[in-house]
Amino acid sequence: MAGHLPVFDRLLEIALLIQEDLANFFTGTGLTSSRTHLLWELHRLGPCTQQALASALNVTPRNVTGLVDALEAGGFVERRLHPNDRRATLVTLTELGSKTTAEMVRGRELIASQLVAGFGEDHLDRLSRDLDAIAYRLHEMVNTERPSTDATA
Amino acid sequence: MAGHLPVFDRLLEIALLIQEDLANFFTGTGLTSSRTHLLWELHRLGPCTQQALASALNVTPRNVTGLVDALEAGGFVERRLHPNDRRATLVTLTELGSKTTAEMVRGRELIASQLVAGFGEDHLDRLSRDLDAIAYRLHEMVNTERPSTDATA
DNA sequence: TATTGTTATACTCTATAACTATA
DNA sequence: TATAGTTATAGAGTATAACAATA
Numbered sequence: 001m002a003g004h005l006p007v008f009d010r011l012l013e014i015a016l017l018i019q020e021d022l023a024n025f026f027t028g029t030g031l032t033s034s035r036t037h038l039l040w041e042l043h044r045l046g047p048c049t050q051q052a053l054a055s056a057l058n059v060t061p062r063n064v065t066g067l068v069d070a071l072e073a074g075g076f077v078e079r080r081l082h083p084n085d086r087r088a089t090l091v092t093l094t095e096l097g098s099k100t101t102a103e104m105v106r107g108r109e110l111i112a113s114q115l116v117a118g119f120g121e122d123h124l125d126r127l128s129r130d131l132d133a134i135a136y137r138l139h140e141m142v143n144t145e146r147p148s149t150d151a152t153a
Numbered sequence: 154m155a156g157h158l159p160v161f162d163r164l165l166e167i168a169l170l171i172q173e174d175l176a177n178f179f180t181g182t183g184l185t186s187s188r189t190h191l192l193w194e195l196h197r198l199g200p201c202t203q204q205a206l207a208s209a210l211n212v213t214p215r216n217v218t219g220l221v222d223a224l225e226a227g228g229f230v231e232r233r234l235h236p237n238d239r240r241a242t243l244v245t246l247t248e249l250g251s252k253t254t255a256e257m258v259r260g261r262e263l264i265a266s267q268l269v270a271g272f273g274e275d276h277l278d279r280l281s282r283d284l285d286a287i288a289y290r291l292h293e294m295v296n297t298e299r300p301s302t303d304a305t306a
Numbered sequence: 307t308a309t310t311g312t313t314a315t316a317c318t319c320t321a322t323a324a325c326t327a328t329a
Numbered sequence: 330t331a332t333a334g335t336t337a338t339a340g341a342g343t344a345t346a347a348c349a350a351t352a
Contacts, residue, residue: 015168
């Protein structure tokens with residue numbers, strides 16, 4: 001019966017630490033976490049429209065405008081003409097942007113490997129499966145409209 | 154050599170989902186995540202000064218002023234006179250605040266148990282230990298000034 | 307002199323609504 | 330008519346700096 005809270009608390013703690021750690025990692029690049037996130041999606045998606053970024057980041061198009069403005073001012077991305085649609089802009093990484101995302105990839109790998117250094121193959125597999133299960137259940141919980149815990153008035 | 158990235162990615166995913174889920178849980182209470190966080194710390198610490206809250210939340214005292222203003226307006230907390238120090242205020246939970254934090258405790262336990270439902274005792278222990286190790290390493294990473302990954306210019 | 311909380315100011319993220327230019 | 334991106338406006342979180350009251 002006991003034993004599940006420690007897991008949850010650890011996960012929460014880890015969630016916060018990962019954020020801190022990642023933030024720490026990018027301090028000095030002049031990037032906020034939102035801008036970092038956009039840059040990361042751009043790296044994953046390749047050049048794309050602001051609409052696509054808005055969907056990927058789950059924010060409004062207006063919000064993307066602001067983030068792209070800032071990243072453009074910082075020299076990380078460029079707005080280019082869309083070949084087929086003159087309404088749209090194609091947001092693309094500049095050289096600095098590419099260098100930065102390459103750095104992000106390396107940093108992510110470094111942190112990832114340090115996190116579980118010394119864990120054997122089987123150990124990693126087992127842990128991965130557990131986390132898979134947990135992530136799956138969380139997805140379910142998020143998508144299931146919470147059945148109202150009767151939060152009082 | 155391979156196998157650590159999945160773990161990291163899952164942890165990141167879980168981190169985001171937990172946030173979403175918790176946010177979801179408190180939608181309707183009219184509480185933002187920052188205010189929820191303050192309420193939670195107040196629940197953990199008991200009545201305390203804004204300075205103490207600022208330390209606990211790792212934000213500036215000025216920030217706490219704003220959050221307490223909002224929570225006070227919402228009827229969740231009260232500012233009381235500090236018995237020994239007339240400069241300070243003692244922030245305390247109102248009845249509504251206490252009811253809300255009690256709800257938070259229940260919600261946390263519900264989520265926590267659903268997360269690992271069906272995991273046996275040994276399984277939970279093993280997982281807890283793994284997460285302990287990971288949290289420990291993250292603490293180390295955050296506290297160790299990143300040894301400069303040579304982020305270029 | 308140091309500390310507690312506040313006012314003043316500013317920046318970032320975020321959202322909605324109305325508008326322009328395309329499609 | 331619908332879509333892509335923008336301007337206008339607003340609210341929340343956060344920070345620094347200056348200031349009042351109190352220690």
